[in-house]
Amino acid sequence: MENNNSLFTQIGGQDTIDKLVDAFYPRVYKDPELRPLFEGDMEEIKRKQRLFLPQFLGGPALYSQEFGPPAMRERHLPFEITPKRATCWLRCMKEAFVEVGLDSHPIGPRFYDKLIQVAGIMVNSPDEN
Known part of the structure; x- marks a missing residue:
């Protein structure tokens, strides 16, 4: 049973997630970092x-259900995630938020704040000088 008070429900559910993912990943794949x-x-x-x-x-x-517990930091350890890359990831996500209208959605800032926290947790390498 789905929690009607969840951020997932409040942003519009799977339809909004699908639009965000479709807006986000082309940006990521084009970003040189x-x-x-x-x-x-x-x-x-x-x-x-x-x-x-x-x-x-x-x-x-x-x-x-498909992959087991997310353990996202551990799953990303093989990849060199620097503070600069985390910032680029967040920029791509912010642009995707704007494209799909989450930037102006009442719950958008809470969702984005959670992503800022995740980006910080994922950093596992220093920036190169």
Whole structure:
């Protein structure tokens, strides 16, 4: 049973997640800082994000049903995630928020704040000088 008070429900559910993912990943794949981290099949990466974000926002645990606990930091340790790359990731996400209207949605800032926290947790390497 879905929690009607979840951020997932409040932003519009899976339809909004799908639009956000579709707006976000083309930006990521075009970003020169991020492109080396995302060389796999974009459609498969988008599919996983479509499963993860609902769970992240208090909706159905789709990601865990297929892949087990998210453990996102551990899953990303093989990739060199620097503070600069985290900033680029957030910029791409902010642009995607604007494209799909989440920037002006009442819940948008809470959702984005959660992503800022995740980006910080994912950093596992220093920026190169």
